[in-house]
Amino acid sequence: MTAGVTAAVDAPGPGRAPVSDVWDRVVGQPRAVELLRRVARRPSHAYLLAGPPGSGLDEAARCLAAALLCPDGGCGRCSVCTRTLRGRHPDSIEIEPEGTSILKEQAAEIVEAAVRSPYEATRKVIVIFEADRMNETAENKLLKTFEEPPATTHFVLVTSAPDDLLPTVISRCQRIDLGALTDDVIAGSLEREGVPGERARAVARLAGGRLDRARRLAGVKADPDGRPIPDLRRLRAVFVDVARRLDGTGGAAALGAAGLTTVVQEAFAETVEAHKRERDLAASEMAEHHYDPVAVAGASKRLKQRHDRLEKRARNDALMEGLTALETVYRDALMGRLGAADPLDDERPPLLLNPSAALHALDECARARAVLVEHSAVNEGLLLEHLLLRLARP
Secondary structure, rough: OOOOOOOOOOOOOOOOOOOOOOOHOOOOOEEEEHHHHHHHHHHOEEEEEEEEOOOOOHHHHHHHHHHHHHHOEEEEOOOHHHHHHHHOOOOOEEEOOOOOOHHHHHHHHHHHHOOOOOOOOEEEEEEOHHHHOHHHHHHHHHHHHHHHHOEEEEEEEOOOOOHHHHHHHHHOEEEOOOOOOOOOHHHHHHHHHHHHHHHHHHHHOOOOOHHHHHHHHHHOOOOOOOOOOOOOHHHHHHHHHHHHOOOHHHHHHHHHEEEHHHHHHHOOOOHHHHHHHHHHHHHHHHHHOOOOOHHHHHHHHHHHHHHHHHHHHHHHHHHHHHHHHHHHHHHHHHHHHOOOOOOOOOOOOOOOOOHHHHHHHHHHHHHHHHHHHHOOOHHHHHHHHHHHHHOOOO
């Protein structure tokens, strides 16, 4: 969530030109952006932004919040815009699930926040990320507030699974859909961010329509607001190397799992440090501008919860990316294809495995992936060690 902070205008990240307005940040969604521009000029009380992961949903939601709060309708340069886009404006309240769901206790907090007067702007925007994770009790508790919020409060619900919301909630919102990004759009965005053309196209093909994943695979250093982006290239290379060093022994599996755990941790260590700096900055500036202590405590708590969740997601994404690299190795072994095992690595010959061993390895990778998807708390070291023990030796 946001903290009440007055911050200097942040410089754009490396390799990026300054934006001309806030909507330049939403990549490859011209139809949705045009609709968002219109609704920001004549705002309604509630919006539902829906689209696949990686399509720019979160960015679009923050841009809409900035456009609603900015005196110039979303200039992208003023303090209001920059604080909103970085999740630190006191009148842009971001809500995310505290656990696996948004429960009735969080819904009560949302209702309370909705009736409070804005701190700085003439409006308040409450953005609910992963809105589909509201349980039915929470949704019902919010129905009346969605339908008749205070005149100064606007809701933005964000989801990749709109059908999981109650029809009564959907009917109270103005819906705007974002589409999946094409490979050409992703490659073009990477090139504008300084990635060479051939590499940008190779990464775009691997990204599965997700610009966020493409940036991580391409080694883009920072997002449009200067936040560090985990570089997954080394992580993929380490997972591939471990697969080549397995000898069927427990010792090799334990050593390999320890190395993989370390590289996963390293992949987003800079993000963890950036979050710490952001929390320190938010706390000092809220104190400097004498915000209400209760509001400060709530804002600080939600900011920390959001950072914890982003870090957990980053770690899970890193593990998934490592499993994807392993699957590429064994798929290439199965196909007997010459050349690189991974388009992002230097050329390596495929592993020499019989087809049944390669299929068994792919099945084990799929089982590990299912464990990560189904269980929110898992011992990563044990999971990786168990996986490596069951993978085929070259």
